[in-house]
Amino acid sequence: MVRIAVQVASLAILVRLLSPAAFGYVAMVTAIVGIAELIREFGLSKAAVQAPVLTRAQRDNLFWLNAGLGLALSVLVLAVAPLVAALYGEPLLEPVTRCLAVVFLLNGFGAQFRASLQRDLRFTALAVLETLGPAAGLAAAVAVALQGGSYWALVAQQVVTTAVVAVGPACVAGWWPGRPRRSASIRPMLGYGGSLFGTQALTYVGNNVDTVVIGLTAGPAAAGLYNRVYQLVKLPVSQLNAPITRVALPVLARIQDDPPRYARYLRQGQLVLLNVLVPALALGWAVAGPLVHLVLGDAWGQAVPIFSLLVVGGVFQAIGFVQNWVFLSSGKTGQQFRLNLLTRPAFVVAVLVGSLWGVTGVAAGYALTAVLQWPVALWWAGRAVPEAQAGRLAVTALRAVATYSAAAVVAHLAVRAAGLDDAWLSAGLGAGVMLAVLAAGAAVLPAYRRDLAGCVTAVRVLRGAGARSGRGDRANERK
Known part of the structure; x- marks a missing residue:
């Protein structure tokens, strides 16, 4: 934090x-x-x-x-x-x-x-x-x-x-x-790393082709505008995903030979990811105007629609981190590379086509491909590692997206209806309304209530697993 x-x-x-x-x-x-x-x-x-x-x-x-x-x-x-x-x-x-x-x-x-x-x-x-x-x-x-x-x-x-x-x-x-x-x-590690490098290279090209295209077609000012808005969206995604993944990857890698336990821990890690990242991004969409005003200032008002589109893509990028855990923890980086060979070219094409409508079109291309690629990637991960139980992961993810999206829409409508001039008051109103809607949802939706309770237990379970795995790893290194 x-x-x-x-x-x-x-x-x-x-x-x-x-x-x-x-x-x-x-x-x-x-x-x-x-x-x-x-x-x-x-x-x-x-x-x-x-x-x-x-x-x-x-x-x-x-x-x-x-x-x-x-x-x-x-x-x-x-x-x-x-x-x-x-x-x-x-x-x-x-x-x-x-x-x-x-x-x-x-x-x-x-x-x-x-x-x-x-x-x-x-x-x-x-x-x-x-x-x-x-x-x-x-x-x-x-x-x-x-x-x-x-x-x-x-x-x-x-x-x-x-x-x-x-x-x-x-x-x-x-x-x-x-x-x-x-x-x-270190040959086995070079094999693992080589496949992962291929995936990361394709992902990097996809994630940066938008900046290059805007820089070439619209100049540094437009590239700077897009970059700042993209960084604002990326901030919760990268800063919250990094510590969650840092814990999940070594723990999952050490229990990959125990399929029931692996699947259970994967779902528990997903609960933490979904119920931290998705509400943060959903709230950002709900109060996009006040948030851009507060963080970037009055001169960046034209960035609001770009921000809103990028947030939609950011949500599906965030819930897709789980399949990355599956590929990395199981050592199936070759399968991950083949997946990206299929999906990343589509992302590049969408950005290039979107650039015909300027910076907003590029943002729309990014959001559309992020939404469409998520189910494909999750299915691919489930095929590569059946013990991950991709169907259950998909149901949990869609439930979280639906719940937080509904709360964000209500909060956005409340902010628009209030028409407050002060950005701080508008942002506070949006956050308060969204929190109230989610509290009501927890009261009437047993599945959502179980997800929230699962987040609390997941932290304790992962922490205990991490301690046991760490002791075992140090013993192996001494041997």
Whole structure:
């Protein structure tokens, strides 16, 4: 929650200090060169977390591989900086690209230290470091912006945030890599990571083609507008999903050989995901106008319809995280890659077609494909891992979407009917009405009431499982 507060503060403060074009310049660069970060990672952090047994020598080899890839890609990004600037016809993007190259080197160094903390279930240390990083990055950005640094403030924010999040885990992980060893094979992890990399690369292209298309067709100001609105929608999705997934993945990976228990824990994790993320996004849709006004300011009023469309896509993206847990925890990353080979091209086509109607059309293309792809992905995950019981997961997800959508519609109508001029009062009214509707729903809908009770027990059950799994994993490493 502290990290979410920092992200909201970052959005609210920096949009008042910088122009939309400043955000557009940095977004246009990261949309292109960000693929290098996936190559640097190559799925090896997730492979280290998912592996049933990970020896010290294997961990050392993974560190050196990630670090070497990070160094190589930093050099590559430095070399292609002129090409990025030429693509957009914006010469100032060349120095921006060169400065962002250091991010890949830093992330390559810190990747396995972060994976080690996650594998050892040291979630508190991760949470603290990943809160300090954005806070330090925001402080650096504000300092540069107040000196008239424009888009350099955003470059400083990325570099400082990455430095803290990369170096911090090395200081608290409790191990330091030794020399690489040929005797310690990491081939199974490379196979897992290679398939995961393919999936992540396709997902990355799908998630960033909208920014590239807008930057090419409408310029940096429009790209900056879209980027800020997208970040506002992505904030609860990424900031709440990350800690939930960080707990779910190592726990599910360790009980995958016990199908009934695996299915039960998966449903319990889904309950937490649904009843945290979906209401947050639904409330955002209900009070879209006041929320955009409060966070982004009066000058961003044209972003409200874009925000509303992106929220719809965000809901289905959020409920789709469960099938990602299934693929990753079971090691079926090859199946996940094949799924994305089918679905991601459709996403790209939808965005390209939507761009004919401008930024709003791009947002509509994103939302439509997110809605249509969710049932396909869930069916595919159920076929790959039958013990996941995809049918039950679908029923639970649809019940949550229907419940929170109905409450959001009532809250939205109440805000419109009230016609209040004050954005704070409008947002508060929407939140109050939605909470009242949900309280009434809990009173009259037994299934919804059971879901809420399941969230409470899920936290306790997952926590206990995590403790037992952590002790077993450390025993295996000693052996």
